[in-house]
Amino acid sequence: MTPDRWIVLLLGLALVAFIVWFFWLKRSRGTQAAQTGSGYQEAMILVKGGYTPDTIVVQHGKPVRLTFRREETAGCSDKVIFADFNKSADLPTGKLVSVELMPEKPGEYAFACPMGMFRGRLVVE
Known part of the structure; x- marks a missing residue:
C-alpha cells in the first residue's frame, strides 16, 4: 500500500474510534440533584439534541x-421512558413536565427516548 492510503486508513480508524467513544463509551460524572424543602431530590433536564445533563446523581430511598x-x-x-421504574412521560415542546420516581436500591438506571437515540442515566447512591 502507498503512504497516502495508509494515512487515509489510519485517519478513518481514528474517526471510527472517536465516534464509538463519543456515542457509546463516554461517561459524564453527573449532576447532583438538589434537595428541596418538600423532601424531593430535584433536577431540571433540557431536551435539545439530547438530555442536558444526561447523568443525574441521587440518593436511594428518597x-x-x-423536570424535563x-x-x-x-x-x-x-417522550421519555424510565423502563426500570415502568414510567414514561410525553414531552410537549416548550412545556415543563415532571417525572417522579422512588429509587429504592443503589445502581444505575437508564432513561431514553422511544428510539434510544437520546439516552440518560440516573445514578442512585
Missing part, C-alpha cells in the same frame, strides 16, 4: 422529581 423541558421538535424527543 423521592426524585426530574423540551426545546426542539424532533419526533424522537417527544
Whole structure:
C-alpha cells in the first residue's frame, strides 16, 4: 500500500474510534440533584439534541422529581421512558413536565427516548 492510503486508513480508524467513544463509551460524572424543602431530590433536564445533563446523581430511598423541558421538535424527543421504574412521560415542546420516581436500591438506571437515540442515566447512591 502507498503512504497516502495508509494515512487515509489510519485517519478513518481514528474517526471510527472517536465516534464509538463519543456515542457509546463516554461517561459524564453527573449532576447532583438538589434537595428541596418538600423532601424531593430535584433536577431540571433540557431536551435539545439530547438530555442536558444526561447523568443525574441521587440518593436511594428518597423521592426524585426530574423536570424535563423540551426545546426542539424532533419526533424522537417527544417522550421519555424510565423502563426500570415502568414510567414514561410525553414531552410537549416548550412545556415543563415532571417525572417522579422512588429509587429504592443503589445502581444505575437508564432513561431514553422511544428510539434510544437520546439516552440518560440516573445514578442512585
